[in-house]
Amino acid sequence: MAAINKADFSAGILFILFGAVFGLQCLGLEMGTTLRMGPGYFPAVLSVILLGLGAAIVVSSFGSIGEDVGNYAWRGMVFILAAPIFFGLTVRGLGFVPSIFLTTLIAALAGLKLKPLYAVALAVAVTIFCTLVFSVALGLPFRRFGPWLPF
Incomplete structure (x- = not known):
């Protein structure tokens, strides 16, 4: 065989x-x-x-031996799948900036080694980068802050 x-x-x-x-x-x-x-x-x-x-x-x-498929990283799969779903459901209501920030935080929960301070720093950096690229540089027509927010 x-x-x-x-x-x-x-x-x-x-x-x-x-x-x-x-x-x-x-x-x-x-x-x-x-x-x-x-x-x-x-x-x-x-x-x-x-x-x-x-x-x-x-x-x-076929014809090669590799490691068996081990335990599934359920935590990672749940949070990585939840992040873009969350973004899609909230980008119009919360706006681009809060949705990107929270989506990055949700995705950061997939890893066990990322400390909370680094997760927040990553979320801030990704939010600034995405806002500069998609809103400022490309001029995409979306609201930075949506109607669900009081400001």
Whole structure:
């Protein structure tokens, strides 16, 4: 029986599953062309890339021995998944600045080694950087502070 690297095999299957989901999402959307992309173009390209990478990883997992898949980092998965969901749900109500700050703090909770003071410093730095890039430099039309705040 051939050796299988279980971690690589599992990762490849996840890539294939995500690629299939993106592929199914773009079926009913207009594709457009490379120069004039429709709403289905990017998900289709992403789907093909994920399916290809997944297949390559699955194939390369055969014939190599790797470490077993250990315990899952549930804490990390929960907070990393929660952060962009929180941002999407609050960016219009809280505004860009508070949402970015709180999203960064939520994502920082995923790590066990990050101290609270460093997490706050990171959140401040990311908030300043994102505000300068997206609001000032790119001039994207969003509210820095939203209607949910009293000021």
